[in-house]
Structures are given as structure tokens and as C-alpha cells.
Amino acid sequence: MTQDSTIKVIPIAGSLGAEVCGVDLRTMDNHAWAQVHQAFLDHKVIAVRDQDLSPQDMMDIGARFGEPNHYPFVKGIDGFPFLFDVVKEPSETKNFGGGWHSDTTYMKTPPMATLLYAIETPEKGGDTLYCDTAAAYEALSERMKELLGSLKGVNSAGLKHLGGRKSHHATVGGMAITGTDDADSYEAVHPIVRSIEETGQKSIYCSRGHTIRFEGMTEDESRPLIEWLQAHVTRPEFTCRVRWRPGTITIWDNRRTQHNAVNDYQGMRRHMRRLTSGPTHPV
Numbered sequence: 001m002t003q004d005s006t007i008k009v010i011p012i013a014g015s016l017g018a019e020v021c022g023v024d025l026r027t028m029d030n031h032a033w034a035q036v037h038q039a040f041l042d043h044k045v046i047a048v049r050d051q052d053l054s055p056q057d058m059m060d061i062g063a064r065f066g067e068p069n070h071y072p073f074v075k076g077i078d079g080f081p082f083l084f085d086v087v088k089e090p091s092e093t094k095n096f097g098g099g100w101h102s103d104t105t106y107m108k109t110p111p112m113a114t115l116l117y118a119i120e121t122p123e124k125g126g127d128t129l130y131c132d133t134a135a136a137y138e139a140l141s142e143r144m145k146e147l148l149g150s151l152k153g154v155n156s157a158g159l160k161h162l163g164g165r166k167s168h169h170a171t172v173g174g175m176a177i178t179g180t181d182d183a184d185s186y187e188a189v190h191p192i193v194r195s196i197e198e199t200g201q202k203s204i205y206c207s208r209g210h211t212i213r214f215e216g217m218t219e220d221e222s223r224p225l226i227e228w229l230q231a232h233v234t235r236p237e238f239t240c241r242v243r244w245r246p247g248t249i250t251i252w253d254n255r256r257t258q259h260n261a262v263n264d265y266q267g268m269r270r271h272m273r274r275l276t277s278g279p280t281h282p283v
């Protein structure tokens, strides 16, 4: 917990994740932002409670991390091309963001941070799970670290394991889906182990959701190790769980975490707003 001012940072699990209370992200001064940013660096996932944010407020908060990132598969809300709504209607059964992944690793410059703001939440369920891919890296043997350090991952937006992005997104009817016809053309190669400049950490940058193979290897050759890494980074001791309520904005570090939106609120509505920010060049 911080000593200073009224801002409270309360860890929610052993490895990563914290709740941040007592700050208004719209009006905070630079000193308050420094504390929030430090919580982001320390805990990787911060759920900032009790906010009342307009679209412009979200853009302003996102700008603290750098330029906004473009998301190719959902239309932005009116006047804000980088912000989009994640909606699941009571009549829908599939959700957006289910399955472990880090956001848009198939882009050349994937975002440092994702900001997800809860507007309407189900009475129960609809939590988001996170895992700490830096702690997972640290837990590896030296030989495995060395091996992974020599690999690059080919990341694709195709979502082949879900039957393809076009058919998968067609099942989330409450959202403004666009451009999924050429999802397979979004592909980027990034190191499987990436370094985090501010903290000197390394993290495993590989997910079942987007990493289809290692560079120079076939999909068949790559899959067993991708699957093993997915199981490893999501070991219970590397995870936390954010319980949403309207007015919560969670900001997570895409370089050092993965997330998974739990689809356990059938018949209820969930409405979130998302921004990704701070393009990075993974090294």
C-alpha cells in the first residue's frame, strides 16, 4: 500500500494484479499519475475503481502510454476511431476476448498497454483472468531460457484454432465487427522472449491465441512447445482475476501478461470500452 496521499494500491494476488482506489484519473496531477504508473510497473495489471470517463478522458489516459494503437477488426465509436465497445447481449452465447492471449501480437508494433473500462457489468461473472508471463519466464530452467531466447514467434490474426476469425467474430453479434476477410494477412514475427525496458525483466511472448509457429519451424513442430508454454504461463500461481463493476478501468501491460475473458454470464449484458496504447517494438 502506498504511504502517500489518498491513493491506495492493494495487491489482489501473489504474482500480479492490484486494485487502485482513491484517484480520479480525469483530474489527477503528475504526482498522482506517477503513483498510478508505478503501480502499473509493479503489478502489471491495475484495476482502478470508481471512475467516470468520457471517450476523450479515455484517450487522454491512454496518451500517457504513447500513441493509440489501431485495432483492425472492430469499428471505433463515433468520433473516436481508436476506441471500441466490447458488448455481449443477453441473447448471445459467445464472447469477445475469450482464450488466453496478449493483445494484437500479430501487429508490427503491438501495444504496451490495454485500457478496458466497464460501463455495464453482469450481476455475477464476466471477470477477466490475467497471467504473469515475466514471473513464468523467471521460473524456467536456465537451459529452457536459453532455448527460448533463440526463437522467434510468427503471430497471426487468423484465429485458426477457433475456426478462423471471420466465423468466430460472426458469432459476437453485439459488436461492430469489420475487416475480418483478410485477417490471415495480419502476421508479425516477434521474439519469444522479450525484454521490458523499465524493469529489466524478460517475459514469455507467446500465446496459443496468436502464435502459430516458431520462425524456421513448421506448425506441427512448433505446437507442442507453444502448448507447453501456454500451460506454464497460466499456472495458478502466475494468475489473478479482476472482478468488474461499472466505473472500473483496468490497465494491463501487454508485454508481460496475457488475459482471458471468462464467458460465464449467459443471459446477462456486459458492455466494456477498450483502447490499446503505446506501440512497441518487441526485442
Ligand SMILES: [Fe+2]
Pocket (backbone or CB within 6 Å): 097, 101, 102, 103, 259
Ligand atoms: Fe484481448
